[in-house]
Amino acid sequence: MWQELRTELxxxxxxxxxxxxxxxxxxxxxxxxxxxxAGGGNVALIDEAHLMGALFGxxxxxxxxxxxERGMIVRPAEPAFPGRSPxxxxxxxxxxxxxxxxxxxxxxxxxxxxxxLMNQIRGVGAAPLPPALVEQLRLTQQIVIEAELYREMILxxxxxxxxxxxxxxxxxxxxxxxxxxxxxxxxxxxxxLGQHRHGHGDHPGAIGHWREAHRLHPENWTYKRQAWRxxxxxxxxxxLYDSNxxxxxxxxxxxxxxxxxxxx
Amino acid sequence: MLLSSLLVDPVDLTVSTGWKVxxxxxxxxxxxxxxxxxxxxxAGRIDVRxxxxxxxxxxxxxxxxxxxxxxxxxxxxxxxxxxxxxxxLVLPTIDGEPFRLSELRGSKVIIVSWASW
Numbered sequence: 001m002w003q004e005l006r007t008e009l010x011x012x013x014x015x016x017x018x019x020x021x022x023x024x025x026x027x028x029x030x031x032x033x034x035x036x037x038a039g040g041g042n043v044a045l046i047d048e049a050h051l052m053g054a055l056f057g058x059x060x061x062x063x064x065x066x067x068x069e070r071g072m073i074v075r076p077a078e079p080a081f082p083g084r085s086p087x088x089x090x091x092x093x094x095x096x097x098x099x100x101x102x103x104x105x106x107x108x109x110x111x112x113x114x115x116x117l118m119n120q121i122r123g124v125g126a127a128p129l130p131p132a133l134v135e136q137l138r139l140t141q142q143i144v145i146e147a148e149l150y151r152e153m154i155l156x157x158x159x160x161x162x163x164x165x166x167x168x169x170x171x172x173x174x175x176x177x178x179x180x181x182x183x184x185x186x187x188x189x190x191x192x193l194g195q196h197r198h199g200h201g202d203h204p205g206a207i208g209h210w211r212e213a214h215r216l217h218p219e220n221w222t223y224k225r226q227a228w229r230x231x232x233x234x235x236x237x238x239x240l241y242d243s244n245x246x247x248x249x250x251x252x253x254x255x256x257x258x259x260x261x262x263x264x
Numbered sequence: 265m266l267l268s269s270l271l272v273d274p275v276d277l278t279v280s281t282g283w284k285v286x287x288x289x290x291x292x293x294x295x296x297x298x299x300x301x302x303x304x305x306x307a308g309r310i311d312v313r314x315x316x317x318x319x320x321x322x323x324x325x326x327x328x329x330x331x332x333x334x335x336x337x338x339x340x341x342x343x344x345x346x347x348x349x350x351x352x353l354v355l356p357t358i359d360g361e362p363f364r365l366s367e368l369r370g371s372k373v374i375i376v377s378w379a380s381w
Binding site: 002015016017018019020021022023024026028030031032033034035043044045046047051052054055056057058061062063064065066067068069070071072073074076077080154157158161170171173174175177178179180181182183184185186187188189190192193196197205208209222225226228229 | 265266282320321322323324326327331332333334335336337338339341342343344345346347348349350351353355356357358359360363365366368369370371372373374375376377378379380381
């Protein structure tokens with residue numbers, strides 16, 4: 001989507017450099033298939049330690065920060081969908097059956113027909129959906145994504161620059177960035193220590209640090225989703241953590257998973 | 265910022281955190297926080313215990329006691345950003361080449377965080 005947007009901007013005679021940063025403790029090889037599928041053209045960086053969280057306040061993905069020609073942030077980290085996502089659209093349109101979210105038993109054997117893009121990403125054929133995945137998809141259907149608005153904001157900035165109504169003054173950039181407490185600083189330190197241990201082959205040694213990061217900063221989805229991911233595959237142990245995506249999204253309400261874009 | 269010692273080179277501190285130690289204190293953007301003389305040793309290294317206390321940075325010791333992590337500041341603005349000046353993010357590209365955000369100075373930039381997980 002970002003490459004398409006950049007092409008559109010260039011066709012309009014404007015341009016914005018797009019830098020993508022993969023917050024992936026698993027490193028470049030985890031990100032590479034997605035980067036290659038998106039095509040070249042953008043700077044693609046790897047952030048194993050989630051520095052984007054410590055330096056810019058990123059707590060979920062996708063998020064983006066705008067920086068002007070002088071190196072000043074003009075919009076802090078916020079949800080960033082630059083257009084409609086075919087995968088999200090597919091999920092939204094899927095008939096998952098079973099009525100209200102949480103009805104796992106009713107969802108047993110729900111068909112994945114109509115979810116070909118998602119199946120492709122999962123690397124599976126059109127098999128019945130596991131009940132846990134059905135519940136995740138139901139929650140995903142309710143997540144608020146403001147793609148049209150965000151795209152409009154970018155196009156406006158590209159055309160009007162500093163005069164764009166979406167550009168924020170410096171004081172407001174700071175005050176709109178995420179709250180940071182000492183506990184959240186401590187969570188960042190624990191996450192980085194966990195990443196260090198994982199990167200040096202001591203995955204069990206990372207668990208305690210990541211659990212502590214989750215406890216200290218529960219609103220930080222990148223810490224949680226990263227750690228849960230390592231336990232999701234073969235040989236993983238999801239019980240190492242006290243929660244999971246479905247439970248935590250249900251607890252806050254899927255409509256609150258991404259904060260609404262604050263427009264001046 | 266990972267540390268193998270509680271005394272850190274001021275240049276390394278600036279590269280990792282954006283905080284620069286000047287005669288008037290630790291500075292970032294428009295903010296300068298005074299530091300006591302004890303914050304700097306004779307070799308010019310910064311005592312991160314003092315810095316952490318002044319800036320509200322968590323200092324967490326790893327289990328083996330030979331490694332620490334210094335969290336980001338929390339006591340200056342109480343926000344993730346202390347200043348609107350973008351930090352000079354340095355990260356490897358997907359091909360392992362170092363990339364510095366300031367290389368794009370002069371252009372509008374959108375930094376997009378995403379993940380494979």
